[in-house]
Amino acid sequence: MNKIKLQRDIPELASVDVCVIGGGPAGTAAAVAVRRCGRSVILMERTAQLGGMATTGSVAIWMSVGTVTGFYKEICQDLELSDFLGRDWTTIPMFVPLFNPFRLRHYLNRKLEDAGATVHFHMEFVAAMKEGGTLTHVVVMTREGLRAVRARQFIDCTGNASVAIDAGVPTRSGRDEDGATQPMTLMFMMQDTGRTITPFLPKGCPGYDRVEDLPQGRRLYWEDKATGTLLVNMTRVRGNGAKIEDASRCERESLAQVFGVVHFLQRNGFPTYVLAHVAAQTGIRETNQIVGRFTLSQEDLAVARRFPDVATQNNYEIDIHNPTGKGGCDERKVGLYDIPLRCLVPMSGTDNLLVAGRCLSASHVAMSSVRVMPVCFGMGQAAGVAAALAVEHGVGHVGDIDISVFHGRLRKQGVEFYGL
Numbered sequence: 001m002n003k004i005k006l007q008r009d010i011p012e013l014a015s016v017d018v019c020v021i022g023g024g025p026a027g028t029a030a031a032v033a034v035r036r037c038g039r040s041v042i043l044m045e046r047t048a049q050l051g052g053m054a055t056t057g058s059v060a061i062w063m064s065v066g067t068v069t070g071f072y073k074e075i076c077q078d079l080e081l082s083d084f085l086g087r088d089w090t091t092i093p094m095f096v097p098l099f100n101p102f103r104l105r106h107y108l109n110r111k112l113e114d115a116g117a118t119v120h121f122h123m124e125f126v127a128a129m130k131e132g133g134t135l136t137h138v139v140v141m142t143r144e145g146l147r148a149v150r151a152r153q154f155i156d157c158t159g160n161a162s163v164a165i166d167a168g169v170p171t172r173s174g175r176d177e178d179g180a181t182q183p184m185t186l187m188f189m190m191q192d193t194g195r196t197i198t199p200f201l202p203k204g205c206p207g208y209d210r211v212e213d214l215p216q217g218r219r220l221y222w223e224d225k226a227t228g229t230l231l232v233n234m235t236r237v238r239g240n241g242a243k244i245e246d247a248s249r250c251e252r253e254s255l256a257q258v259f260g261v262v263h264f265l266q267r268n269g270f271p272t273y274v275l276a277h278v279a280a281q282t283g284i285r286e287t288n289q290i291v292g293r294f295t296l297s298q299e300d301l302a303v304a305r306r307f308p309d310v311a312t313q314n315n316y317e318i319d320i321h322n323p324t325g326k327g328g329c330d331e332r333k334v335g336l337y338d339i340p341l342r343c344l345v346p347m348s349g350t351d352n353l354l355v356a357g358r359c360l361s362a363s364h365v366a367m368s369s370v371r372v373m374p375v376c377f378g379m380g381q382a383a384g385v386a387a388a389l390a391v392e393h394g395v396g397h398v399g400d401i402d403i404s405v406f407h408g409r410l411r412k413q414g415v416e417f418y419g420l
Ligand SMILES: Cc1cc2nc3c(=O)[nH]c(=O)nc-3n(C[C@H](O)[C@H](O)[C@H](O)COP(=O)(O)OP(=O)(O)OC[C@H]3O[C@@H](n4cnc5c(N)ncnc54)[C@H](O)[C@@H]3O)c2cc1C
Pocket: 021, 022, 023, 024, 025, 026, 027, 044, 045, 046, 047, 049, 050, 051, 052, 053, 054, 056, 057, 059, 061, 062, 063, 123, 124, 125, 126, 157, 158, 159, 160, 162, 184, 185, 186, 187, 233, 282, 283, 284, 285, 356, 357, 358, 359, 371, 372, 373, 374, 376
């Protein structure tokens, strides 16, 4: 590949204690946690929405993770969320709340504002600037061109480890044997109109007549009878969403599948429903994992391992959508296990960068369990506290903060750990 050199003078937009890149579940929780430690924070998000997959991806359901605590609990309480049976968050082991993604988007805007976090939309990470092993700035593309943001600590919540990779942190991707990642899914919603609809399949869209012909070979949706809405997770496209070609192809293929699945559902159980909303982008389950000070493994989940530097906890099952795109999912129950802070700390490359969210240091199998959103909120909150403490105590490496102070500060923010 030919290379060109880019040399530019870039205006410094801001200088803060902590810079968070990516405003999904991990990034929003991280930014609020930093502010609650009394430190300045800027959160940069490339879309127009906070919430990541929960809003931009319309994944409007949170899986049960064995605990409802900290920032995640606040959201469930504030939005008065309940599960299919109308139960609230106190039914902890079973709690699988459905939520309205548009309302969540508005809620997060207010929540970040109330916390005093500076949030910039339409800002996409471009490059990491380092002096020695220390990140000094990130360069971002904005509506006004390139800008630089200086910070003392950085948290990569892009899901793809984009900042970490550019900063020289080693990463790995997908299955050990071939690097294949879980497939992608474009979520959509249907709405009951109360009258029979004539099914229509636009040209160029696949038609499905039998369940086994469907992209996932199964029906997967959640019906909210009170509002007549159907949240559908039934498309499936192979590929790695962090690759240029795969990302573009999947947006075309998955949208064509949406129309095919709608056509199928209208003829099989939902004759009065219309397509009401398609997510702004295809949902990405798995791309890059950093190589951290510790890599969470399948065995850690199998034995429900505890760690002295626990950052958050989880018992969501191992849930691997087949990377080859065929068949169902590899689903295996696990007990409540810890995710240690070391999984968020790069093994090498920088001394003032953490990651939070699905790009943590974990094996292909382990990340399939960790990736769900309540856990990402938990990781984000922990990373925010850790970064703020590193600033407060002036530690040389963010991974070397005092763990008892870290746990004390998380508790002050309403985080409870089982068995600690
Ligand atoms: C189809 C699908 C179904 C799922 N089902 C469930 C479910 O039922 N329940 C559940 O709890 N979880 C589910 N998950 C998992 C969960 O949604 C994700 O793993 C989780 O959202 C990851 O959180 P995150 O904060 O790490 O990343 P994301 O949610 O991906 O957020 C990352 C954010 O960073 C931004 N960003 C990325 N790159 C840049 C950049 N360069 N510059 C600036 N901003 C950037 C993105 O726009 C985004 O807002 C599902 C995922 C998918 C894809």
